[in-house]
Amino acid sequence: MSDQPVLPLNDGRQIPQLGFGTWQIPDEDAEGIVHQAIETGYWLIDTAAIYRNEGGVGRGIGRWSDIFLQTKVWNESQGYERTKKAVAKSLERLGVTFVDMLLIHWPCPDKGLFVDTWRAMIELREEKLAHSIGVSNFRPQDLDRLVKETGVIPAVNQIELHPGFQQRELQQVHRELGIVTQSWSPLGQGRTIGHDTIRAIAEETGQPAGAVIIRWHLQKGFSTIPKASRREHMKANFRALSFTLTDDQMERIDALDDPAGRIGPDPAAFC
Numbered sequence: 473m474s475d476q477p478v479l480p481l482n483d484g485r486q487i488p489q490l491g492f493g494t495w496q497i498p499d500e501d502a503e504g505i506v507h508q509a510i511e512t513g514y515w516l517i518d519t520a521a522i523y524r525n526e527g528g529v530g531r532g533i534g535r536w537s538d539i540f541l542q543t544k545v546w547n548e549s550q551g552y553e554r555t556k557k558a559v560a561k562s563l564e565r566l567g568v569t570f571v572d573m574l575l576i577h578w579p580c581p582d583k584g585l586f587v588d589t590w591r592a593m594i595e596l597r598e599e600k601l602a603h604s605i606g607v608s609n610f611r612p613q614d615l616d617r618l619v620k621e622t623g624v625i626p627a628v629n630q631i632e633l634h635p636g637f638q639q640r641e642l643q644q645v646h647r648e649l650g651i652v653t654q655s656w657s658p659l660g661q662g663r664t665i666g667h668d669t670i671r672a673i674a675e676e677t678g679q680p681a682g683a684v685i686i687r688w689h690l691q692k693g694f695s696t697i698p699k700a701s702r703r704e705h706m707k708a709n710f711r712a713l714s715f716t717l718t719d720d721q722m723e724r725i726d727a728l729d730d731p732a733g734r735i736g737p738d739p740a741a742f743c
């Protein structure tokens with residue numbers, strides 16, 4: 473695992489580029505699926521309190537001690553005290569004493585609680601219950617407010633990002649602030665796999681379409697967390713570590729961007 477690509481975080485730590493997502497994997501299946509993912513070679517596992525599978529994910533990680541584990545604080549747990557309680561419960565369900573990365577799941581701007589949540593997370597990091605802290609679905613103005621009010625820049629912003637929705641302006645903000653971009657729904661929830669351009673490049677490279685898309689994320693410099701409950705999908709996507717796309721192939725995937733291509737909720741309103 474240690475020969476897999478990593479990215480430097482702004483807190484001095486590192487994050488694996490290739491990870492494994494677990495949204496919509498039921499708790500009772502999570503143990504087996506996460507176990508298979510780790511056997512396949514995935515080193516970063518992403519979960520969240522709201523996925524209601526932290527127990528199964530923790531059991532799936534089991535005896536492996538060097539897995540990079542991420543979880544998230546759900547919207548209704550935002551606020552200083554609630555965050556601390558929620559994280560204690562997440563750690564208990566996961567069966568661990570710390571997580572490698574703790575994220576605020578959504579900014580919920582209308583609630584006005586993400587700065588208080590962040591203050592709790594800064595303390596949780598000092599207490600070593602989370603080694604690194606970051607956010608998810610934060611817009612430029614949310615990042616700006618967090619940094620202005622606390623002086624602590626998130627290590628990661630996990631955002632919806634796939635060839636059909638690339639969020640280039642937000643990527644630029646991340647570069648300026650030294651935040652790692654982590655792409656969620658990197659396969660467009662599976663929809664991008666059937667795109668003509670992706671199929672053509674899969675044929676040219678002799679690689680599975682899923683691996684072509686994940687390879688694009690890696691070469692763009694993102695950390696990415698494809699989800700697969702089927703073993704053949706896990707293996708296909710993992711092949712992304714074993715080949716390179718040419719500049720021309722990268723540009724053809726770049727050209728699939730559609731600013732209106734969002735699949736998930738809009739962070740301005742979702743909570």
Ligand SMILES: NC(=O)c1ccc[n+]([C@@H]2O[C@H](COP(=O)([O-])OP(=O)(O)OC[C@H]3O[C@@H](n4cnc5c(N)ncnc54)[C@H](OP(=O)(O)O)[C@@H]3O)[C@@H](O)[C@H]2O)c1
Pocket residue numbers: 492493494495496518519577608609630631655656657658659660661662663665680681682683697698699700701702703704705706708709736
């Ligand atoms: N922070 C957030 O707000 C947020 C929001 C959404 C997601 N996420 C995270 O991001 C992770 C990934 O996103 P996602 O689960 O929405 O979507 P995704 O990873 O883009 O796509 C997953 C879907 O693609 C299918 N698939 C995977 N590999 C495939 C392959 N090689 N060939 C064909 N189909 C394939 C999967 O099928 P099978 O499962 O049947 O194998 C599943 O239906 C989540 O699991 C979660 O950890 C975070």
